[in-house]
Amino acid sequence: MQDFSEAFGLAASLILGFDADLGEIIVLSLRVSLSAVLLAALIGFPLGALTAVLSFPGRQAIAVLMNALMGLPPVVVGLLVYMALSRAGPLGWMNLLYTPMAMIIAQTILVTPIIAALSRQVMEDMHREYDEQFRSLCIPTRRVMTALIWDSRYSLLTVALAGFGRAIAEVGAVIIVGGNIDHLTRVMTTAIALETSKGNLALALALGFVLLILALSVNAAVYSLRASAKRLSYA
Amino acid sequence: MKTRPETILLIAALALSGTNPAGSAETSIIVQSTTSTANSGLYDYLLPTFKMDTGITVNVVAVGTGQAIKNAKNCDGDVLLVHAKSAEEKFVAEGFGLSRQDLMYNDLIFVGPPSDAAAIGGGRSAIEALSKIAASQAKFASRGDNSGTHKKEMALWQEAGLDPGQQSGRWYLETGSGMGATLNAAVGSGAYTMADRATWISFSNKQDFKILVEGDDMLFNQYGIIAINPNRCAQVKREAAQKFVDWMLSAKGQAAIASYQLEGQQLFFPNAN
Numbered sequence A: 001m002q003d004f005s006e007a008f009g010l011a012a013s014l015i016l017g018f019d020a021d022l023g024e025i026i027v028l029s030l031r032v033s034l035s036a037v038l039l040a041a042l043i044g045f046p047l048g049a050l051t052a053v054l055s056f057p058g059r060q061a062i063a064v065l066m067n068a069l070m071g072l073p074p075v076v077v078g079l080l081v082y083m084a085l086s087r088a089g090p091l092g093w094m095n096l097l098y099t100p101m102a103m104i105i106a107q108t109i110l111v112t113p114i115i116a117a118l119s120r121q122v123m124e125d126m127h128r129e130y131d132e133q134f135r136s137l138c139i140p141t142r143r144v145m146t147a148l149i150w151d152s153r154y155s156l157l158t159v160a161l162a163g164f165g166r167a168i169a170e171v172g173a174v175i176i177v178g179g180n181i182d183h184l185t186r187v188m189t190t191a192i193a194l195e196t197s198k199g200n201l202a203l204a205l206a207l208g209f210v211l212l213i214l215a216l217s218v219n220a221a222v223y224s225l226r227a228s229a230k231r232l233s234y235a
Numbered sequence B: 001m002k003t004r005p006e007t008i009l010l011i012a013a014l015a016l017s018g019t020n021p022a023g024s025a026e027t028s029i030i031v032q033s034t035t036s037t038a039n040s041g042l043y044d045y046l047l048p049t050f051k052m053d054t055g056i057t058v059n060v061v062a063v064g065t066g067q068a069i070k071n072a073k074n075c076d077g078d079v080l081l082v083h084a085k086s087a088e089e090k091f092v093a094e095g096f097g098l099s100r101q102d103l104m105y106n107d108l109i110f111v112g113p114p115s116d117a118a119a120i121g122g123g124r125s126a127i128e129a130l131s132k133i134a135a136s137q138a139k140f141a142s143r144g145d146n147s148g149t150h151k152k153e154m155a156l157w158q159e160a161g162l163d164p165g166q167q168s169g170r171w172y173l174e175t176g177s178g179m180g181a182t183l184n185a186a187v188g189s190g191a192y193t194m195a196d197r198a199t200w201i202s203f204s205n206k207q208d209f210k211i212l213v214e215g216d217d218m219l220f221n222q223y224g225i226i227a228i229n230p231n232r233c234a235q236v237k238r239e240a241a242q243k244f245v246d247w248m249l250s251a252k253g254q255a256a257i258a259s260y261q262l263e264g265q266q267l268f269f270p271n272a273n
Helices: A002-017 A020-053 A059-069 A075-086 A100-136 A143-151 A153-169 A172-180 A187-199 A201-234 B005-016 B035-039 B042-054 B064-071 B083-095 B125-136 B150-161 B179-189 B197-202 B240-250 B251-259
Strands: B028-033 B057-062 B079-082 B097-112 B140-142 B172-174 B193-194 B210-213 B221-226
Touching: A002 A059, A002 A201, A020 A059, A020 A143, A020 A153, A020 A187, A020 A201, A059 A100, A075 A100, A075 A172, A100 A143, A100 A172, A143 A153, A143 B057, A153 A187, A153 A201, A153 B197, A187 A201, A187 B035, A187 B179, B005 B172, B005 B210, B028 B035, B028 B064, B028 B097, B028 B240, B035 B042, B035 B179, B035 B197, B042 B057, B042 B240, B042 B251, B064 B079, B064 B083, B064 B150, B079 B083, B079 B240, B083 B097, B083 B221, B097 B150, B097 B179, B097 B197, B097 B240, B097 B251, B125 B210, B140 B179, B150 B221, B150 B240, B179 B193, B179 B197, B221 B240, B240 B251
Parallel strands: B028 B057, B028 B079, B140 B172, B140 B193
Antiparallel strands: B079 B221, B097 B193, B097 B210, B097 B221
């Protein structure tokens, strides 16, 4: 496959040459997916903590449901968000279709179940360990939740990264609600899909390498942040 | 976790920062378009000039004709630019569009592997080509996505008195995807397929595939342009949309379309009247 070596070369020249259009696409990809993960974490962590701490009827069912929603197909989420945001849909007046905001909404819906389900598991395991202690001290539920989230923060960071991986890699949702509009809603994955459909396989693959490097950089940044935070806390 | 309202506001602001809703200013419109015009680079060539003339930014959503019409019916666009005349006329008759104008044309072609198992190479008749492919049960990749090209293909099968749908999954492969993806599938599996000439010329993964049948009058491919009806869709940017339609139909726009070339070949032939 000559396409492979060509793709490597292209990827290198894309990164080293710093193409302005590519820069714009990278920035938008990061902005959309990081915003979605932030919003999803804001919803997902408390939700996970709540279902980990509280015991109420139907709790198991909710846990199963959250786990199942981790497999939400992006294209279905895209379709639902499209139908809601379309000018003919209930939220059409907001004029959000074909904007980065629409893409953030779609990815938030996609990522929230992942963050909620995984953080619930993390915090449930931790809660089991501390449950007696919490109860003997009569700590209110809200404080328990805060403590659990804080104490499992490093694991939750990994949970958030799992969500980020899903968001940055998906194409099905953003291509429907964003429309892959040049200079407005084109992100890495939709650009890859476009170049593939133009038959520019080497360029598409090169963009894929760039996307991998992007994901790698975000993960490395979080890892070093976490490492230095740990070092500080032991100092 | 106790989340302070200001934290939420901060994050919402972060998420929204730099977000420029496509529909906020009168200076941008959305064109629901077929893929061939976008993938061939025609818009990249035309739109900077249009923007210079009018100051209007055109945001192109490139999907198959079927989906473009559906999106436009949902009022998610200001202009529709596709290639399925009867569907376009129906769209206008149903009140979704103001009027339909011929914009430009090119033609559809049959491409296939050099081995040409069905021996259609060099022929001119589309019907004959389809009949030969069906008779020899050679692989044929169909769009299968209700696009303009797919509608045309279905009409040709009907004209030939054949119903390939029964063979779906055997030699008749419905990709349900865009022209580029279908060409990739055809090239990858050695299947024949039908494509518009603009997409074919601009397609980079041809490998050893060649044009085998061309020149049949039945393969004529007309593109039309329609401004969405503001009485039906209140949020349509009537003036900007009309400016775009008028510009595309004007002598200047038509000349610009004619002057777009790729690999020394003209891709679209203006024919507005």
